[in-house]
Amino acid sequence: MKVILADYSGFCFGVENAINTTLKEIDNKDENKVVSSLGPLIHNDQVVKELKDKGVNVINNIDDAIEGSIIIRSHGVPKNIYEKAKNNKLEIIDATCPFVRRIQNIVKSHEERGYNIVIIGNPSHPEVIGINGWCNNKAIIIEDEEDIKKIPKTDKLCVVVQTTMSLAHYEKISNKLDSLANEVVKFNTICSATKERQSSAKNLAEKVDVMIVIGGFHSSNTQKLVEICKSVKPNATFHIETLKDLPLNELSKYKTVGITAGASTPQWIIDEIMEKLKSI
C-alpha cells in the first residue's frame, strides 16, 4: 500500500508552544510546587496522560486550584479567569496561542467602541467561550446560517471567526451579514495552521483512494479536516484516534492512502500508523 502524508499535518505552532511551555514549567519547578492546567492541555488523551505522569494536574474550575501555578492552554480563557487566578495568588503560565490572543483583542477593543460582536463558531468550544469573555460575554455566537436570525438590527457589527473553522463555512456565513448593520467589519481570524492543514488535506484527498484523519474525536480542528476530506471522498474517509482504530479490513481494498492529522496529534502517533499501513 502506498502511504502519503499531507504537506501540513499534526502539531501546530500553538499546541507545540503550549507543550513546551508546560514542560519548561515542570522541569524548573521545585519538588513541592503544584502545577495545574485549566482543562486538558490539548485534545489528545495520550499526551495529557504523559503530562499527568510528569506531574501536571488537570482541573476544570479555577477555584479548584489552591496553590502553585496554573497553565492557560492555547485555546485561551475569558478575561475574568486571570482576575480569579490573581485573587487566588496563583502564578499564571499563559500558553494562549497568539492567533487566539489577537481575536480576544479585536473583540475587546470593538466592544469598547460600541460594536455588537458576532463570533462564528461553536458556542460550547473553550476558545469561543474564552473569546466571549473578552467582550463582557455579550457576543452573539452563530454556528450556521440558521443562527443568523439571532443577530438583531444594529448600527455597528464586528465579526470574528473561531480559528479552526473551515474557510468555505466562514465565507458562506459572513457573506450574509453585510446587510445587518450600517457598518460591518469582518475579520477572517481562521489561523494559518488551520488553513494550511485544511488545504493540504483537500489536495491530498483528491489524489488518493482513501483518507485517514488522525486526531481526537472531540477535537474541533480534526472534525473540520474530516468534513473537508469527506467532501472529496464521502465514502472513503476514516477518522481515527490511534493505531487501534485503524479499519484494516476495509483499507485492504485500496492502493493509495492519504494521511492527515489534527493540530493536537503527536508525530509518534502519525508515524506508528504510517508504518502499519506501509506494511500492508
Ligand code: SF4
Ligand atoms: S490551531 Fe491555530 S489558533 Fe489553535 S493553537 Fe493551533 S495555531 Fe493556534
